[in-house]
Each structure stands twice: as structure tokens, then as C-alpha cells.
Amino acid sequence: xAGVAQSPRYKIIEKRQSVxxxxxxxSGHATLYWYQQILGxxxxxxxxxxxxxxxxxxxxxxxxxxxxxxxxxxxxLKIQPAKLEDSAVYLCASSPxxxxxxxxxxxxxxxxx
Amino acid sequence: GQSLEQxxxxxxxxxxxxxxNCTYQTSGFYxxxxxQQHDGGAPTFLSYNALDGLEETGRxxxxxxxxxxxxxxxxxxLQMKDSASYFCAVRDPDSGNxxxxxxxxxxxxxxxx
Numbered sequence: 437x438a439g440v441a442q443s444p445r446y447k448i449i450e451k452r453q454s455v456x457x458x459x460x461x462x463s464g465h466a467t468l469y470w471y472q473q474i475l476g477x478x479x480x481x482x483x484x485x486x487x488x489x490x491x492x493x494x495x496x497x498x499x500x501x502x503x504x505x506x507x508x509x510x511x512x513l514k515i516q517p518a519k520l521e522d523s524a525v526y527l528c529a530s531s532p533x534x535x536x537x538x539x540x541x542x543x544x545x546x547x548x549x
Numbered sequence: 550g551q552s553l554e555q556x557x558x559x560x561x562x563x564x565x566x567x568x569x570n571c572t573y574q575t576s577g578f579y580x581x582x583x584x585q586q587h588d589g590g591a592p593t594f595l596s597y598n599a600l601d602g603l604e605e606t607g608r609x610x611x612x613x614x615x616x617x618x619x620x621x622x623x624x625x626x627l628q629m630k631d632s633a634s635y636f637c638a639v640r641d642p643d644s645g646n647x648x649x650x651x652x653x654x655x656x657x658x659x660x661x662x
Contacts, residue, residue, distance in 0.1 A: 440591070467648065478636050478652030479592065491647050527592070531648065537582075538650065540591040 438462065440541035442528050448547045454516035457544045461509070461530030467491075468505055469538065470513050471527040479527055485511065518548045551575040553637055553653035560659045561627055569622045569635050569656045577642025581613050581620045582650065587633045595622065595635075624658070632660045 441460040449455050461468050466487050471479035482501065484492040487508040496503070500519070505511040515522055525543040553573045561567040571581065580599035584592040598604055598613035598620060610623040624631055634655040641649040 476654075478638075478655050479650075480652070481649055484647060484649060486647075492644055492649050529592075533648075536648070537594045537597070538584075538592075540593070542589075542591045 440530055442541035442544050446545050450549050452517040457513045457526050459511045459528030465530035465532050467531040468511050469529040473525045520548050523548045551651050555653045555656045558657045562661050565627050566625045571620050571637035573618050573639050579640040582638045583622045584636045585633050627660050629660050
């Protein structure tokens with residue numbers, strides 16, 4: 437079974453530029469999560485989808501971050517404009533149901549200069 | 550709010566046993582999970598405890614005491630490949646039954662020869 441796929445693995449941009457990350461969850465997994473992991477910290481949830489509807493986006497900085505999950509499968513996370521403090525690994529995870537074990541991708545490491 | 554505390558670093562030698570503790574403060578409780586993350590890798594699920602007691606999976610065991618708001622991960626017969634970060638996580642009770650996980654800051658385990 438293929439795991440959660442994410443791209444790009446690494447991205448370096450300057451502040452105020454924009455960036456987009458892509459995630460393809462495990463086939464059949466209805467729940468998709470985007471987590472932000474700053475170096476030395478645990479992952480922090482940004483947004484959670486159930487199929488293509490948003491379940492929780494309470495910690496998403498909506499003035500600069502946006503995410504969508506079209507057709508309930510792939511998802512993209514966009515940051516525009518980026519700030520220095522957005523430097524982190526952006527982890528996508530999926531789960532077969534709402535409260536199950538999370539399967540993470542390897543993440544997209546963002547460096548904002 | 551919800552919070553979890555775990556030691557930032559633990560060092561042990563190959564073949565030894567190590568225990569990583571986690572204490573939590575939450576307004577409600579749905580269970581304690583443990584994830585392992587190697588440097589640059591994806592967090593991977595290790596265990597889940599919803600009820601008090603010890604759960605064993607091979608060399609890894611996880612324990613929960615709900616009355617003490619405490620759990621631990623026990624790693625036996627340590628191997629070099631066990632060097633990684635270990636995160637405890639709880640479901641956010643304020644998010645209803647959405648499966649949103651709150652992670653601790655992580656414990657970096659270094660296994661020495």
C-alpha cells in the first residue's frame with residue numbers, strides 16, 4: 437500500500453513570496469490533516485478535512501494560509517505571503533476514519549529567508 | 550488549554566531498557582498515543598492506550614494511568630535504530646470527536662553503542 441505522498445520535499449523562498457505544498461493521502465482515507473512542525477517541537481494541527489469539508493481550521497493563520505481538498509482526495513496548502521516564522525516542516529497525514537491512527541507523509545521542509 | 554510534558558532528551562546504551570514519561574493536563578480524555586520520528590522522516594504510530602494498564606507490542610510497551618494523568622513508553626533491548634524522537638499525543642477534548650491530536654514537544658532518544 438502506498439503511503440502519504442508530499443511534494444516538494446524542500447523549498448527555500450524569500451519572505452513575502454508564496455509557496456504551495458501538495459499532498460496525496462492513502463487511497464480511501466477520508467480524513468486528511470496538515471500539521472506544522474517547527475524544529476524541536478511537536479507537530480501542531482493547521483487544518484483537518486473530512487472528505488472535502490473542513491472539520492477544524494481553528495489554528496490556521498487565515499490571513500496568509502489557505503488549504504483546499506478538491507474531490508476529497510488530494511490537498512494543497514498555500515502560504516502567501518510567507519514570513520520568517522513560517523520556516524518549518526509541513527506534514528500531511530491521513531486516516532481511514534475520524535479518530536483513527538494517523539499516517540504521515542515525510543513532510544515538506546520550508547525555509548523562509 | 551491542553552498540555553503535555555515529556556523530557557526533552559534521554560540517552561541510553563544499546564541493549565538497555567529506557568522509559569519515556571508523559572504527563573498531560575486536559576479538560577477531557579480520549580486516550581494517549583505514541584509516535585516515533587526519525588530525523589527528517591515521517592512520524593509513525595507506535596501505540597494507543599485508552600484504558601489503564603500496559604499494552605505490549607514487541608520490544609515496545611506503553612502504559613497509562615488515567616487517575617495520575619500519566620503515561621510512559623517503554624523500549625526494551627534498545628537498538629541503534631531506536632535513536633529518534635518520540636512524541637506522546639492526546640485527542641483534543643475541546644474539538645469534540647474530530648480526532649484532532651495535540652502533540653507533546655517530543656523526547657529525543659540517543660542510543661549509544
